Amino acid sequence: MGRLRGGFSIRRSLTVLLMMAGAGSPPALPREIEVPLTVREVLKTVALSAPDEGHFEDTLRVLMESSAEGHLKTASTDALRGYLDQSFQYPKVFWGLQHEASSQLIFLERLNRFDHQNQEAYGLCLKLRWLSPRIHQFASACQSIGEALAKESQGDMAGLLSRLDRPPLMVTVSAGDALESLIESYRIYPFSEARLRGLIQQLVRENRQDVARRLLVELLELNEEALWNTERGGVYKDLVELFDAEVPALIGSPPS
DSSP states (O other): OOBOTTSOBHHHHHHHHHHHTTSSOOOOOOEEEEEEOOOOGGGSOOOOOHHHHHHHHHHHHHHHHTOTTSOGGGSOHHHHHHHHHHHHHOHHHHSSTTTHHHHHHHHHHHHHTSOTTOHHHHHHHHHHHTTSSOOHHHHHHHHHHHHHHHHHOGGGHHHHHHTSOOOSOEEEEEEOHHHHHHHHHHHHSTTOHHHHHHHHHHHHHTTOHHHHHHHHHHHHHHOHHHHHHGGGTOTTHHHHHHHTOOOOOOSSOOOO
């Protein structure tokens, strides 16, 4: 192909003109996006030290003493809030295997004191989503709060997430538009099974099976029925077989 005066080739000139017209714009480069993962170290069955155990017992006693009847449902809201504040500061004590059941009951009681369009309630849900190793006990309640809140203030959901502390464990992936959109949606609505399943499937398409497998365990924990039914042809059997994943262990019996 010939050359124009000044040393510019006709091919280069045509390319520049096409790009100026928007017809030859280069594809957007992938962006580095962070995906939060649940902190599973708190599941380690390490015996608590005497000071740690004492701190938990003192915090629990203060909570129960706030109730004249000695029942959780009549405990003061301030005491519930104080307990959860301590649990966020000492997650291995309050959310480890020894005391996780108590902490989840207390968290659920705190959620019940909110209306279902409350940003503070959903903020607590988002904080616990990646801190508590097993989330099926409160996943449904948190999803309900998130959906109700989104209907009332659709434009504020991303802002709510930006005001919270950064999740403690993040992994970076290189993402195009499709994956980035799924990650952003998942971070705002991390209790949505449909959104998390879509994210896992997209990660598999983009050859990030390592992250997808970690998220599959969390997907199973969103649905208590799925935990027990997966090996018998449950709703996520295809993904479990794809990764040969183990169903997370639960203490107790399958739901009736």
